[in-house]
Amino acid sequence: MTTENSTSIESSWWSVPGRFLRREFLPVLTNLQLAIALLLLIALFSVSGTVIEQGESPAFYQANYPEHPALFGFLTWKVIQVVGLDHVYRTWWFLGLLILFGTSLTACTFTRQLPALKAARRWKYYEEPRQFQKLALSAELENGSVDSLKEILQKRRYKVFQEQDGILYARKGIIGRIGPIVVHVGIVTILLGGIWGAMTGFVAQEMVASGDTFQVKNIIDAGPWADSQVLKDWSVKVNRFWIDYTPTGGIDQFYSDMSVLNNQGQEVDRKKIFVNQPLRYRGVTFYQTDWGIAAVQIQFNNSPIFQLPMASLDTKGRGRIWGSWIPTKPDLSAGVSLIAKDLQGMVLIYDSTGKLVDTVRKGMSTQVNGVTLKILDVIGSTGLQIKSDPGIPIVYSGFAVLMLGTVMSYFSHSQIWALQQGDKFYVGGKTNRAQVAFEREVLEILEQTTSQLESEAVISAELGVKNP
Known part of the structure; x- marks a missing residue:
């Protein structure tokens, strides 16, 4: 077998997949x-990702989407976790849908939109009257002038092409062909x-006590x-957390005064955040989403100040309370329980039998088990949701381009041909949208052309009378 035949067979072999893609796959894809x-x-699936809570623990879905009864008869926590509805936007099948849709649009752009733009930019003069019969809008006049028509079209912002006398082509709105692309x-x-964003972003949650400094770790x-390296060379300090209450005791708003610190502990940014007013730093956004009680500061007689943690207690859905147990004897044989429900400073004290001993506000003291117990402060904690989505700037840029293309698509691509042959004047045109408006415009152009010719004829006649 010769080298030429081998090369021919090889090229034919590789051309088979190409023909398959062009003839079978591309028509389906586009x-x-x-x-x-x-x-x-x-x-x-985007709606499902909005309705179904994303990124929660398995216990959350088991509690809210039980098997009996199943939501809508089929939606249970098992279905959610097997299909991936608890993290829709990062599942392989959702990303696959995005890639397939993007590939379809790209293929459509190269196989349909770009050829349509090239066809719109390619044009030819109409040199025969029969060519005007193919146009959706055409007229045959007894008199007319290409020069007068050219002047009128230029005033209407048409781009006019004329290489020889008696033949004209004009167009405007080519931007309308670029719009879909x-x-x-x-x-x-x-x-x-x-x-x-789905591949490079993350979501984290932190509960931080007022006055504490933290790094984002609970992703x-x-x-x-x-x-994750973006989080390792800086930290955040919650300078202060507080709650504003309404006159009736309800929560009006809760705030966190937060500082961003570099590796040397120097403040590089600071902001007071609250609901819908987050802190943003290096592409990471800190949202104020929750609050709690972190600790209580107490003092026995003239002892040093102790800060003891408070934990959230299970109330079976009957409100939120926090509690802590405080020993009143060195051997831990006796103590009292402290209960608080908000940051307004009121603390309830119970003995070991569950009996209410006293109600104390911060800054006040009381006698329990033979010692003076003083409540110095109730320290709150801020609940933060931390997000990073590097894809957001790209998405916003895409929306801007989409809006620009939508506006561009509203421009009509209109074309007009003219031919002056003997005592006949042929005019025709077509457009890709706003057909009625285009027909009205062509009629106005023809009327202006006729009126201009009549005026020129009258002027010529008058000049002939004055200059016999």
């Missing part, structure tokens, strides 16, 4: 029905931003490419 179906699936670019950019959900 199918409009497929794109609509993918878009609906993406929207459906820009729309596709915007959508693909949004999809890329979503994929990048509950993260993409496989999440850069």
